[in-house]
Amino acid sequence: MALIVHKYGGTSMGSVERIRNVAKRVAKWSRAGHQLVVVPSAMSGETNRLLGLAKELSPVSTTAELARELDMIASTGEQVSSGLLAIALQAEGLQAVSYAGWQVPISTDTAHTKARISAIDDKRVRADLAAGRVVVITGFQGVDPQGNITTLGRGGSDTSAVAVAAALKAAECLIYTDVDGVYTTDPRVVPEARRLQTITFEEMLEMASLGSKVLQIRSVEFAGKYRVPLRVLSSFTPWDIDLSEEARSGTLITFEEDEKMEQAIVSGIAFNRDEAKISLLGVTDKPGIAYQILGPVADANIDVDVIIQNVSHAGRTDFSFTVHRNDYARTLELIKRVVLPVTGAADLVGDAKICKVSIVGIGMRSHVGVASKMFSVLSQEGINIQMITTSEIKTSVVIDEKYMELAVRALHKAFDLEQPAG
Ligand code: ASP
Ligand code: MG
Numbered sequence: 075m076a077l078i079v080h081k082y083g084g085t086s087m088g089s090v091e092r093i094r095n096v097a098k099r100v101a102k103w104s105r106a107g108h109q110l111v112v113v114p115s116a117m118s119g120e121t122n123r124l125l126g127l128a129k130e131l132s133p134v135s136t137t138a139e140l141a142r143e144l145d146m147i148a149s150t151g152e153q154v155s156s157g158l159l160a161i162a163l164q165a166e167g168l169q170a171v172s173y174a175g176w177q178v179p180i181s182t183d184t185a186h187t188k189a190r191i192s193a194i195d196d197k198r199v200r201a202d203l204a205a206g207r208v209v210v211i212t213g214f215q216g217v218d219p220q221g222n223i224t225t226l227g228r229g230g231s232d233t234s235a236v237a238v239a240a241a242l243k244a245a246e247c248l249i250y251t252d253v254d255g256v257y258t259t260d261p262r263v264v265p266e267a268r269r270l271q272t273i274t275f276e277e278m279l280e281m282a283s284l285g286s287k288v289l290q291i292r293s294v295e296f297a298g299k300y301r302v303p304l305r306v307l308s309s310f311t312p313w314d315i316d317l318s319e320e321a322r323s324g325t326l327i328t329f330e331e332d333e334k335m336e337q338a339i340v341s342g343i344a345f346n347r348d349e350a351k352i353s354l355l356g357v358t359d360k361p362g363i364a365y366q367i368l369g370p371v372a373d374a375n376i377d378v379d380v381i382i383q384n385v386s387h388a389g390r391t392d393f394s395f396t397v398h399r400n401d402y403a404r405t406l407e408l409i410k411r412v413v414l415p416v417t418g419a420a421d422l423v424g425d426a427k428i429c430k431v432s433i434v435g436i437g438m439r440s441h442v443g444v445a446s447k448m449f450s451v452l453s454q455e456g457i458n459i460q461m462i463t464t465s466e467i468k469t470s471v472v473i474d475e476k477y478m479e480l481a482v483r484a485l486h487k488a489f490d491l492e493q494p495a496g
Pocket of ligand 1: 083084115116121122151213214227228229230231232
């Protein structure tokens with residue numbers, strides 16, 4: 075018998091019929107002798123609908139002033155789905171009880187709409203489990219020290235589930251979703267993309283941060299920190315498939331030192347279309363220049379991703395960086411207004427039609443020549459690389475957006491990702 079946490083996404087909770095299926099699946103696990111805690115998302119589309127209502131009423135364009143009330147509103151989606159699931163579980167003949175975040179409580183900081191979990195009290199949940207109940211806990215929400223309801227950011231139910239699993243020291247946290255695992259790349263771009271049986275936390279973090287949106291990135295960080303065994307699997311298999319088969323399905327997120335990892339050097343190709351590039355040409359090269367350029371950008375709360383400064387020539391250098399595409403116009407304006415007057419740059423150019431393509435793999439740590447192979451593949455396809463960044467387990471290039479699919483396909487093939495690694 076083990077304590078298991080199940081998390082069901084919005085699509086899996088999308089209708090009464092689907093909630094009934096979730097209940098049947100949970101009942102199967104419970105009858106097999108496991109203790110179950112279930113963390114559901116709101117029914118699909120519900121969070122958007124709720125936030126949309128708020129937008130209709132408020133002319134305020136920044137969410138900051140509204141944040142407390144937005145949490146009040148958005149958190150109800152999970153409250154509804156949790157109550158419905160508890161009823162469905164009871165209809166299956168199980169004892170079940172649902173809790174909102176504040177009832178557990180799941181304590182968070184006060185950062186409305188993007189709160190971080192600080193502590194989870196496990197007493198109430200443990201008592202229910204000991205009494206033979208299935209416990210349903212709302213995803214996405216918590217409570218701050220003043221008793222205000224908070225939410226954890228879009229996709230935050232993943233983090234709720236992992237945090238609950240960590241607090242209860244669950245044997246495994248199963249994330250049931252509308253895909254059947256983590257793929258070598260997006261199958262919509264590369265039909266030959268393959269489901270990975272395992273991926274390490276570090277690889278998953280890179281994949282998630284680079285735009286593979288299977289899990290909220292914070293949930294992966296949390297799982298890595300607290301060493302929660304995490305599995306992503308499909309909620310669309312028939313609920314009555316063999317439990318041991320289900321328990322082995324999907325993708326298991328492992329720790330590097332674990333055995334049985336697939337031995338690929340590159341595990342996946344991630345890509346991100348959401349960036350834009352800004353270059354200052356002929357900047358006077360003197361101490362403090364990077365700070366002069368990026369200081370105001372940071373002060374405006376704009377995230378910078380890739381940064382490149384060239385070798386200087388005759389006391390002048392070129393300086394480029396990328397930001398999220400949504401911040402592009404704002405950043406350009408800021409640079410023109412605040413930065414150009416002090417840096418004496420000869421020219422400012424921007425490009426929103428770029429994308430970032432990355433190869434990710436823990437094996438890159440111990441193999442040389444992986445990045446150069448990537449560059450050679452891109453050159454064979456005639457794709458010009460505009461920027462390069464690397465970490466221990468990742469190499470990213472910024473290229474023209476129109477070559478994105480070509481680059482991803484060529485790299486997927488060149489690194490043999492179509493075949494399971496032996
Ligand atoms: N319902 C929330 C959202 O749509 C949280 C979640 O689904 O994980 O973002
Ligand atoms: Mg999600």
